[in-house]
Amino acid sequence: MTQTIYDNIVYLLSLVGISFGDSIVPKIIIVLLIAVLLLVGVALMVMFFTWMERKVLGHVQVRRGPMITGPHGLLQPIVDGIKLLTKEDITPKRADKWLYFIAPLIVFVPSILVFIPMPFGQGAIVSDLPVGILYIMAISAISPVGILVAGWASDNKYALLGSLRAVAQDISYEIPMVLTVIGVVLITGSLSMQDIVLAQGEKTWFVFLQPLGFIIFLIAAIAEMSRIPFDLHESESEFVAGFFTEYSGMKFAFFFLAEYAHLFGISAIMATLYFGGWQGPLIPGIPVVIMSIGWFTIKVLAIVFFTIWLRGTVPRVRVDQILSIGWKVMIPLALLNLFITGLLVAGGVL
């Protein structure tokens, strides 16, 4: 049984001399604390991503990116957040009010829930679910529903077309993604994220064992994250802003948060599945927990940097092309990868 954040907090408290028996109230308080910690952590990460995206893209494009607010514009995400919160929240006259309101939440909540079985570091996992990766895949499959709802409820043709595109793309890329994940699971023999990380500590990073699987996962992940070249969710040159054309203010902020939380989530999954998660060389003198979280963060940032770099290089793929790549190329390849992995695992090679 691996340690979770909860266990660690209880352990730390017992060190200071606080302990509690079976009473439920402190437990709930600790759980709520963890939830807040998770939210804040994700929000901070998202803020950092938005800053990093603007900065990296700026330097790719011979610009500087944000410079005014704070040193090198580090406070820019906070200013942006304040701006978004203070903006007028518009609901179109003919929109389906209730669905229009609920859609950002349907998109936002799963993108946070994804982090529950995510091993951020040694002992830094909210809950080590035995079905971890399956849970993640299942939860992240909810957000297309929210996108569809948002597009439909806006009563706007751009939003509707954009959401249909987004859903078609999400669904068609989830299949190769799950199929490649099965390859990893076959090698590990467990669905738990923590076990996958530990297995990579014993063997080697799965990116070396599963190169084909990794490439398929990478492409599918970029599509799932809805980043250029697969950002049909927005497709701003055709559909203005895709499914959130009509959204503004707080609701838009939710979509924005969800998008970047999704980016974080999928980068984290990729780091966990293929780059050894929080595993990495330890420097003596630094606590293992902090060191492992550091390694995890570095890996995630490297993946995010790659997506931003890619965004600065390539244009968007057309909708029929993206779907035919998904169905005609990615899924057969993912099946091939699964087949080879299965053979190797059955043969005892892996």
Next chain:
Amino acid sequence: MTWINRNWLMLGIMKGLVVTIKHFFKIGNRPVVTVQYPYERMEIAQRFRGLHSVDKNKCIGCGICEMNCPNNSIQIVRHNKGWYPQVKIGQCMFCGLCVDTCPMGQFQFIHVITTRLHNKAHKQVKQSKGGIITFHQLLEYLRFNLTLGTVPHNHGQRGHGTNF
């Protein structure tokens, strides 16, 4: 689609990625070209057509500039016992015909492109050290951004963009 099947290596995208990463790390002659406007300004050419200025002592108020203005934005008005051209900047399209046709050569463009309000806001931003600005300065900066003409104003109150 048949096409992509033949280009699995995506060499073109790789080449592009190399170009962009070169820019990111500033390899070769690829510097950042942004000019941080309130703090630094670009050099303005000698012939730049900014706001107008007239040498008060030499202008004879002949009205040739008024005649040559394509937009009728120049009027000769009385000012301190003399007649001088007055330019409606909001209407002017800075073609330079008035300057070219001035017989005395005293109608000129000066290298001023910002108005008083802009200058004030820029001063506020400039005074801030190291990019950290106070709340008051932030408000001033926001007001400067808001009054650039995109935001609707109350009726009767003119936008600052045209009220130079």
Next chain:
Amino acid sequence: MTETEEFTLNVGPVHPSTHGVLRFVLRMDGETIKDTEMVLGQLHRGLEKIAESRSYLQFVPYTDRLDYISGMTNNYAYTKAVEDLAGITVPRRGEYLRVLVMELGRIVNHMLFTGTLFLDLAASTPIMYCFRDRHNILELFESLSGARITFNYIRPGGVRGDIPEGFIDKTRALLKELPSRIDEYAELLNDNEIIKMRLKGIGMLNPKDAINYGVTGPMLRGSGVSHDIRKDDPYSVYDELDFKVCTRSECDTYARYIIRMDEMRESLHIAEQALDAIERLQGPVSTSYFPRIFKPARGESYSRIEAPKGELGFYIVSDGSEHPYRVKIRSPSFCNLMALPQMVKGLKISDLVAVFGIVDICLGDVDR
């Protein structure tokens, strides 16, 4: 078979990829375009009517506002019509200076074209690189004319002012630097698989249709018709310069994009020759005296030049008075845009954006 229902999609007038204020009314079947209708006129300023109440010289700054991306060629097209009308000849040094600025203007236009085209395809980097280099050319224009977009530089009888101090050196340095920049665009964009996927095989316009629709400029040359007014109906000093007409026969948008890349290089070549000539020749750049009250004889003239976007023509009728009796503008954007419905029929809406980007219009030029 499932039944589908057609619907109308309104794109514009305010939309990220209409390059201004153009409105499309699309009849769509899902994502496929069945029919395109364009609603123009949101930027109609009545320039032709304005011309009737301005003197010949006063109208020059208005031509800057036509195709506000390449003001120099607009100035020249109008100026040439006036000079034809009145029979004015310009000193050769002035003509070379005009050719220099026009060819630099062509590079400016094509850089903006490249940037916005790929911005429409959602690649945000090319526009930054293009604007970086465009800025350097605009600096030159600023030192020449005093403005960066609305030059009012070429005027009947010559140009507004001789070259300033240090202009030759700066231009030479720029002409040395630009080829490597253009090569870098090519490296970044030309071989990119996604760009090829997006641009190849769409927006087809066969040579016969292209001619019949009155499409001109790079659009026509992309359809395999080797025609360039600079070569076939030479004006200014183009018959003394060495350059070739870039033509491709694929008839698709990718060919039209590559043609613009090639034209940038050709323009650099022309600009170099023009710069050499300016350095070599002595003398004034404009006729010694262009009358302030200018009354050409009765008559009419039609002059057309190869503007970056296509054939730009001015038809001027004079009744012997100070003001032109009628100025008619044949704008390339207007005529090229007419062929768009033909090119996008049956394509996806994402292709509409790409094809529209490749037509390279400027709404100031379309609506006048």
Next chain:
Amino acid sequence: MNIINDVKNRFEHAVVETYTQNDGKEGMLIKKESLVDVCGFLYKSGFDHLSMISGMDYVEWMEVVYHVWSYTRKENVVLKVKLDRSMPVVDSVVSVWSGADWMERETYDLIGITFENHPDLRRILLPEGWIGHPLRKDYDLTVDQYVIIGEDGSDVVTTDASKLLRKEVLHDRN
């Protein structure tokens, strides 16, 4: 310019007179009844590029001017048709050059010349319902016309400025 002679030979009575523009381009004034025939003949003789159509208002009469260019022969030719100002009607040449479509619409819009047999003769630059044709010499420039959004979302042209959203338009004029 032998094309003019060709036209003269082919259509004996169509050419009223020939002239030369100030810039040396040869032109001919033809009768409006035979316009489409002459244009068809020109197209067949290689004049495949219709450079522009301009409408002219000479107060007493009206003219339509066609500037045509040949890609193969690399020659210009100018055609002119004289119209009655009270009823300016001429045949459309869209059947010859498809590119004439928008040019004729523009001419119709701005100067009020009607083109018969045009597939879709509507205003193009100005909204439907605009009063008058601006490029005519008797167009009343003192009347302000505004385009407002009507009840059903379509453009409505009005001379009544009181319904404008932006009232400062009026203030600025004075």
